[in-house]
Each structure stands twice: as C-alpha cells, then as structure tokens.
Amino acid sequence: MAVRKLRVHIESTRKKDRLFHVTRAHWDAACRRHPALARRLDVTLSWDGDALDAALPDVDVLIGVPAVRDNLKTRAPKLRWVHSPSAGVDGVLPLSWLPRGVVFTNNSGAHGVKAEQYMSMAYHLINTRMAAMIANQQRKRWESLFSPSIIGKTAVVIGLGDLGEAAARAAKKAGLKVIGVRRSAQKNCHADRVVSYKQLDRVLPQADFVAVAVPLTPETRGMIGKKQLDLLKPTAGVINIGRGPVVDNAALAAKLRRGQLGGAVLDVVDTEPLPANSPLWTTPNLILTPHVSCDDGEHYVDITLDLWFANLARFVTGKTLQHRINPKLGY
Amino acid sequence: MAVRKLRVHIESTRKKDRLFHVTRAHWDAACRRHPALARRLDVTLSWDGDALDAALPDVDVLIGVPAVRDNLKTRAPKLRWVHSPSAGVDGVLPLSWLPRGVVFTNNSGAHGVKAEQYMSMAYHLINTRMAAMIANQQRKRWESLFSPSIIGKTAVVIGLGDLGEAAARAAKKAGLKVIGVRRSAQKNCHADRVVSYKQLDRVLPQADFVAVAVPLTPETRGMIGKKQLDLLKPTAGVINIGRGPVVDNAALAAKLRRGQLGGAVLDVVDTEPLPANSPLWTTPNLILTPHVSCDDGEHYVDITLDLWFANLARFVTGKTLQHRINPKLGY
Numbered sequence: 001m002a003v004r005k006l007r008v009h010i011e012s013t014r015k016k017d018r019l020f021h022v023t024r025a026h027w028d029a030a031c032r033r034h035p036a037l038a039r040r041l042d043v044t045l046s047w048d049g050d051a052l053d054a055a056l057p058d059v060d061v062l063i064g065v066p067a068v069r070d071n072l073k074t075r076a077p078k079l080r081w082v083h084s085p086s087a088g089v090d091g092v093l094p095l096s097w098l099p100r101g102v103v104f105t106n107n108s109g110a111h112g113v114k115a116e117q118y119m120s121m122a123y124h125l126i127n128t129r130m131a132a133m134i135a136n137q138q139r140k141r142w143e144s145l146f147s148p149s150i151i152g153k154t155a156v157v158i159g160l161g162d163l164g165e166a167a168a169r170a171a172k173k174a175g176l177k178v179i180g181v182r183r184s185a186q187k188n189c190h191a192d193r194v195v196s197y198k199q200l201d202r203v204l205p206q207a208d209f210v211a212v213a214v215p216l217t218p219e220t221r222g223m224i225g226k227k228q229l230d231l232l233k234p235t236a237g238v239i240n241i242g243r244g245p246v247v248d249n250a251a252l253a254a255k256l257r258r259g260q261l262g263g264a265v266l267d268v269v270d271t272e273p274l275p276a277n278s279p280l281w282t283t284p285n286l287i288l289t290p291h292v293s294c295d296d297g298e299h300y301v302d303i304t305l306d307l308w309f310a311n312l313a314r315f316v317t318g319k320t321l322q323h324r325i326n327p328k329l330g331y
Numbered sequence: 332m333a334v335r336k337l338r339v340h341i342e343s344t345r346k347k348d349r350l351f352h353v354t355r356a357h358w359d360a361a362c363r364r365h366p367a368l369a370r371r372l373d374v375t376l377s378w379d380g381d382a383l384d385a386a387l388p389d390v391d392v393l394i395g396v397p398a399v400r401d402n403l404k405t406r407a408p409k410l411r412w413v414h415s416p417s418a419g420v421d422g423v424l425p426l427s428w429l430p431r432g433v434v435f436t437n438n439s440g441a442h443g444v445k446a447e448q449y450m451s452m453a454y455h456l457i458n459t460r461m462a463a464m465i466a467n468q469q470r471k472r473w474e475s476l477f478s479p480s481i482i483g484k485t486a487v488v489i490g491l492g493d494l495g496e497a498a499a500r501a502a503k504k505a506g507l508k509v510i511g512v513r514r515s516a517q518k519n520c521h522a523d524r525v526v527s528y529k530q531l532d533r534v535l536p537q538a539d540f541v542a543v544a545v546p547l548t549p550e551t552r553g554m555i556g557k558k559q560l561d562l563l564k565p566t567a568g569v570i571n572i573g574r575g576p577v578v579d580n581a582a583l584a585a586k587l588r589r590g591q592l593g594g595a596v597l598d599v600v601d602t603e604p605l606p607a608n609s610p611l612w613t614t615p616n617l618i619l620t621p622h623v624s625c626d627d628g629e630h631y632v633d634i635t636l637d638l639w640f641a642n643l644a645r646f647v648t649g650k651t652l653q654h655r656i657n658p659k660l661g662y
Binding site: 113114117118120121124125127128130133134136137138140142143144145146147148149150151173174272273274276278281282287288289290291292295296297298299300 | 348350444445448449451452455456458459461464465467468469471473474475476477478479480481482504505603604605607609612613618619620621622623626627628629630631
C-alpha cells in the first residue's frame, strides 16, 4: 500500500547570507544522513517565494518562514508545522499570522557550539583589556597593559537557552563562577546558581562579566537599561550575543566613554547593519562583531537540517516537537 | 644552638614594570605563607643594586640577576644559588658570569595559568578572523565574516615547557588536535603527539595554528623562518608567546601582507618596545599585544616567591633544585 508522503517545502531568501541558503545539495546530503525518514518526504525548495504559492496548497511542513504570511490558513490548508531556521524569531513576532493548530519551532540547538567558542574568547577579550591594546596598536603605542588571572571571577549569564548555556559552559571552562538569570530560576548544570529575572538587579553588582543571551521579546527589550548598567562594578564587562535591543546601547556607550565600565563586546546591536554614523563604532573599550558569534560558517545548514530531522522523527510518531515557540512569550 | 641563617638577597630593578618589583610587603606576605622556612632566612632587598655590594660578601642565595655580573666569584664568595624571577633568561646569556658550582634557576611555572588564558583567546582570535573584524570596526564597515567551528583543527605547539604546556592545554580545551614539538620528542599528556625539533618541517603543513612557546637560545633563534612559514596552509595562524626572534617577523609580515596566511597574534617581537616605525604595527591580520600574555597582573611576585619557597625546601634538604638552567642549552 502506498503511504502518502509528507509534503515539505523549504523556503530560503537571498537577502540572507549564503551561509543560510538551503540548497538541493544540502538537502540531498541531509537525506543521505537520514535515509529512513527521507524516504517518507516529498520536498520542494524555493527562493524568495518563487515556488512557494505553487507548493502551499499541498504542504504539510514548511522549513523557513515566508516573507508574505497573510492568509496562510487558506493558502496552506494542510499546514501543520512551520520551522524557523533561525533561533531568534523576533523578526516574525507577533505570531498572529500562524494558523491555529500549526506548530512553530525554532532552530534552538544550532548555535551552542559556536556560541561557546565566541564566549571563550569574549571573556578574555575583556579580562585582558584587549580593546585598549587594539587601540594602542592603532596608535603604534607600546604600553604594558598587564591583567590579572580570570580564574575565580564571576559571570552573570542572562538567559539559559542554547546560547546562555554555551556562555555558561565557556565561563566554567575559564574558571569563572556562574550566576544564571532566567525567567524561572530553574537550576542548570552549567551555572553555580540560578536566579529569576526579578532578581537580576540583586546579582548584577557581583558581575565581573555580564553575558546577555536572551531572545528579544516584549519582556526582554531594554532589560539591561541604564539602571542595570549603573549597578555594575566599574571594572565589569558586558557581552551581548542575544539581540541588540535587550541592552540600552546608548547608555552602555555613555558609560564606556566616561570610563565607568571595563569594556564591552557586542555581536548584536539595535539596527543591523550598524549605520555608519552610529557612535558605537568608535566607543572606547567596545569591540564590535557583525552578528557572527553563533553561526557555524561552514555547516550551519547541515546542523539545521539534522536538528529538523531529529524533530521530524518526533513528528511522524506523534510526539510533541521540541523547540516549540510559545506564541504568548514569543520564544 | 644557634643555626646560621641562610643569607638571601633580593634584587629588583625599577626599569621593569612595577608588577615585577619585589617589595618588603610581598616578602613579608610570602613569609607568612611559608613560616617554617622563613625563620631560617636572613633577607635584604635592594633596588638597582643600591644595597647589592654591601650584601654580596655574605650572600648564599640571590633572587634577581644583578645588572653588573662580573667577578661574582670574588664579590660573592659564598654564593650557591641564583634565581631568575623571569622564565626567559636569554637576556643574561651566555652564562659565563655564573661562578662554577653556583646553581641558576628560572621562574618556570609562574606563567602557565595566564599563558593558558591568553592562548584560549588567541586561537579564537585567529579562527574567528577577529583582526579583520577589528579593521572593519575602524572603517565603520559591517561585513558578515562568518567562521567555522574550531573543533577538530590542529595546533602545532612548539616547546612544551611551562608556556607550551599551557598552549597545549588551551588547545585541548578548545577541541583542537595538538602536535607538540620539542627537543626530545618526549611524550606529554597535553599533546596528542610529540615530535622532535628535527621533524618540525614535517608537521607544519598540518597546522591550523602554530603556537610558538620556546625560550630564545642559539638553537631556537629563527626557528620559524621563511622556509617554515612557506610550509603552512594559507589559512593557518601563527601565535608567539615565547620570544620574538624565534620567528622571522619580516617574513611573517610579508606573508600576511600578501594574504598568504590566515593571521597572527604576537605577544613578543624582535625589539621591545616595538619601535614606532616598525611595519608590524600596521600589518593586516596581525594582532599585537605588548609582552603581557603570561604574567599575572596582580600576583606575579606572590606566585614567584611561592615557587621560590618550594625550591628552597629542596635546597635546605640538599635535593636537586627544579628549573635549573642548563648553561650549554641556555634554558
């Protein structure tokens, strides 16, 4: 008896870096890694919607969130699952476009390995005063900027999802004490202690490093504002690998310009690409990287498809999917 | 019966950073940590030789190598042990000034903790193309420079002393494969494989990172010359935390300017401080730090004195001292 195959459509956009483009070659390679599941699929791929509307009437599963999302219930009556190949879904909030009963998952789990590597570097960038040494190199100035050992210092890690756990793992490997901050205060094996968002202001004065690794939601926007920055030691450093608007970057830059903070490493900013007239570019003791901290530059799509196949195994057996977005919380 | 106390003289120089000055407060604190041994000592301290000649006739042990070293046999007839508070003793080679029978030890062991931290950062600086991102920040240019995971890449670590072991430990923690290169090819628990200096050229083509951590001796000067650099992959990075002249920095800079290497991180250079007219300051994909990678900015002297006391325990019981300099090898 012929079993009806699952209709999957994969939607990529050329607006994003090539790194994120799901090509037929990626797909075929993933199918070779997951042959039993792959046999049950009937797949189409499209770019910037060029074959999307032809596919939607039959589609059970979408990988990639279409740019035009209105009226999905009518356009894709069989749709049951939409998977975002990004971890952050703040760009498609609120989820009013998501038909009732359709599950929406994100790409949580794809970023932890690279995030840990970036954080391993970032703590030391701040501890060794690398920003000042970079500025000295530009001025051709040899100044013996020694630094203490990092061991025993304290990292306050905000968010303990895929990125936050990576930040915590990197901190523990570097010999830091880790205080995690999350919605629930639920314990985590990579943190010495976990407190809830409500207790954030009480732990910030202990931080030598603040690692921001929360998604952008109405709850987290502006979470690290002037008040929170003012609670930090003047030697503390701020690292943001989550989303720019979680931190008040104007307040952060003002404190750095006044020498009231040890340093900052920002991989994310409010507006990306950062406009050329932004004062952040030239803020002292601030190291900027262009939102590249957590994406594997070689295997991002391979990792993404492997995670999707793992969830597909749950889908076809009727299990609850992992990494479901809660429409109310927005992550 | 009164036992004659051991006469120890500690010599510091104001020419070096304050970090390295042994003060009376440091000494007293060390004595409180080692009270039983401290009771057996009669200690003087001097600065740039101001009390040196008064002390020398009675001195058994010198901490610090005097700037004027001629005729030590006559000036310090009882001298039995000279301890260098540096690890690198290339500045006082050859050891013709050392009276026969006097043991000369270095400060090996004082630098491993910080060196490991620096190397943990340095591998990632190269892997994430941080130098290019720094240059982009200076130009206010947002360019998505993604990078692959570092896991599974290969570090060739040259030298497996205090610094080299630290470089190897940092590499293993980052998920790298480690090929150690040392005089003897003797195995080391932090390296997957160890080869001898003679086999250096055979392992260099495998390197994603070359970590230079050897002392400067006649044997190591120029060890990484143009020929060795030409054996590297065009994506490989060179990190030097040992001594500048071990690497042919002109050849290294030429390769970086031609885009024939992935990057370099140099904490040491040929002439320190680096002259303002050195082309190294502006070499692309080169990150310079001012010889600060391995010295604890807070507790250098404390660590040094603790290591010295550990060796003193051997000295007073007639055991062979650790970290003896071999006059023939110069390290």
